[in-house]
Amino acid sequence: MDASLISGFAALAGAAIGGLTSATAGWLSQRYTAHAQWVANENLRRLDIYRDFIETASKCYIHALQHDEPDISGLVGLYTNISRMRVLSAAEVVEKAEQVAQRILDTYTEPDRSFAELRSMARNHAIDLLYDFSNACRLEHEHYRRRQL
Known part of the structure; x- marks a missing residue:
């Protein structure tokens, strides 16, 4: 085999390997x-869901402390947020949200607070x-932030 052919094949192989390495990288x-963008968006x-839930739950809770009649539209918003959490959140976060909703419902049956x-x-x-x-939300947030790094 001619030395110039070997050199040509070596050059072509080197270029192919270099190109493949660059494309793979x-x-x-x-x-x-x-993936990092997807995790950040999630x-x-x-x-956003947690913020909405906290705002809605706070309003419903103060209403429950001061009234016997439930704020139906507020409660619907509360359960809407819990349903949204079921799609994206850890089971512990959903469980804590359901406990908050149950406590709000129970508060309506108690006497009004002065x-x-x-x-x-x-x-x-x-x-x-x-x-x-x-706290459950914070722990979940830290978990996903560590995963993103």
């Missing part, structure tokens, strides 16, 4: 970037209905 980089979707009672509840942190739910 580009594909892997694109795949990683797409996290933002969850955070301002003095509400103030006392706030001082004793008894009014913080969303504590366990918020």
Whole structure:
């Protein structure tokens, strides 16, 4: 075999291997970037649902503390958010959200609270209905953030 042919084949093989390596690196980089963007978007979707749930639950809870008649539209919004969580969230977060909703429903059956009672509840942190739910959300958020890195 001629030395010039061997050199030509070596050059072609080197170029092919270099091109393949470059293409593979580009594909892997694109795949990683797409996955990171997807994880970030999913996290933002969850955070939006949690924000909406916290706002709705807070309004429903204060209404339940002061009224016997339930705020039906508020409760529907609350359960809508829980259903959205079932699609995206960890089971523990959904469970804590359901506990919040149940506590709100139970509060409607209790006597109305006066301002003095509400103030006392706030001082004793008894009014913080969303504590366990918020912690579950934070833990889930940290889990997904670690996964994204």
